[in-house]
Amino acid sequence: MNRHSILRVVAKFMIPYIMLFALYVQFHGDFGPGGGFQAGVIFAVGFILYALIFGIENGRKVLPAGVNRILLAGGVLLYAGVGVAGLLLEGNYLDYFVLAHDPVHGQHLGILLVELGVGITVASTMIALFYVFSGQDVRR
Amino acid sequence: MAATAIAIVRSRKLFAAVMLSGIFSLIAAVFYVHLTAVDVAFTEAAVGAGISTLLFLATLALTHTSTEEPHKPVRPLPLLIVVVTGAVLIYGTLDMPAYGDPEAPPNTHVIPRYINESGTEVGVPNIVTSVLASYRGYDTLGETVVIFTAGIGVLVLLGRGRRRWRPGLKSKNEDDEPGRGAEA
Structure with a gap:
């Protein structure tokens, strides 16, 4: 895709804003529409756009498939770990009230971490699917 | 639509x-x-x-x-099953409360609690987020695990990336390695 200079320039311009918007959706989900799920998808789309325009090999250099698989499991573990942290702090599983001294702050912290776990899992699942599909065409 | x-x-x-x-x-x-x-x-x-x-x-x-x-001719038995199932599902919705009915069970039990108290209990302005991540935390955990399982399933079924699907390259590498060993 070296000849498509318009695509490359536009994508180069767009990708940082797509990523930034994903982070905004992720961390502003408490106040407006959005949350981990949507943010993960948008982040993955930004990354896939990069891989499509600048070559899948370059995309794999930015985020190796092995690291992506670790993130895939790490998101779920982060979510479940917040629940275990609640248990260790003498609360119920996924009880956020005990995470901080002030119950409302605990809820904020819990929701933030849980949404981050969802976002990481969704983004890395989408990227993993894209990697697998894009790796297939060599076979033919 | x-x-x-x-x-x-x-x-x-x-x-x-x-x-x-x-x-x-x-x-x-x-x-x-x-x-x-x-x-x-x-x-x-x-x-x-x-x-x-x-x-x-x-x-x-x-x-x-x-x-x-090409288009196959319409087969009567599958069509009948689909129509009957659809009719039963529509019949099932007749028992549901009308849209926006203030007397409906969810509108009298959980929704007032979420709307009135999530602001002080959870302190997050977006009620959807507080329901999803806090009140229904287990459900969202299950949802995340479902996505994780889907990703793992695809990885298991379709291989972990491109290298596994290149039999030619792989056998070439295998040929190279003994050669290198012999040189050393």
Whole structure:
């Protein structure tokens, strides 16, 4: 895709804003529409756009498939770990009230971490699917 | 929306069908906005119109872009089963409370609690977020695990990347390695 200079320039311009918007959706989900799920998808789309325009090999250099698989499991573990942290702090599983001294702050912290776990899992699942599909065409 | 759905079913060109399913999701998202379910509309637009269209296109690049099967004549038994199941489902919805009915069970039990007290209990302005991540934390954990399982399933089924699917390259590497060993 070296000849498509318009695509490359536009994508180069767009990708940082797509990523930034994903982070905004992720961390502003408490106040407006959005949350981990949507943010993960948008982040993955930004990354896939990069891989499509600048070559899948370059995309794999930015985020190796092995690291992506670790993130895939790490998101779920982060979510479940917040629940275990609640248990260790003498609360119920996924009880956020005990995470901080002030119950409302605990809820904020819990929701933030849980949404981050969802976002990481969704983004890395989408990227993993894209990697697998894009790796297939060599076979033919 | 119904017209788009019929067009998807009738279309023999899979590229057109993928594009139409994206349009279908976008129309659904507009409906959700109309029902003031902004979070759901956001998800529908991002997932349905965005990434699933992209994954469909990636799949199309690997397979054929049109179906070869001609239309088969209508078979009576499957049609009957589908019609009966649909009729039973519609009959089931008759028992449900009318849309926006203030006497409906969810509107009298959990929704007032969420609307009145989530501001002080959870302190998050977006009630959808507080319900999803706090009141219904287990459900969202299960949802995340489902996505994780889907990703793992695809990785297991289709291999972990490109190297496994290059028999030529792999055997070449295997040939190289003993050679290198002999040189050393």
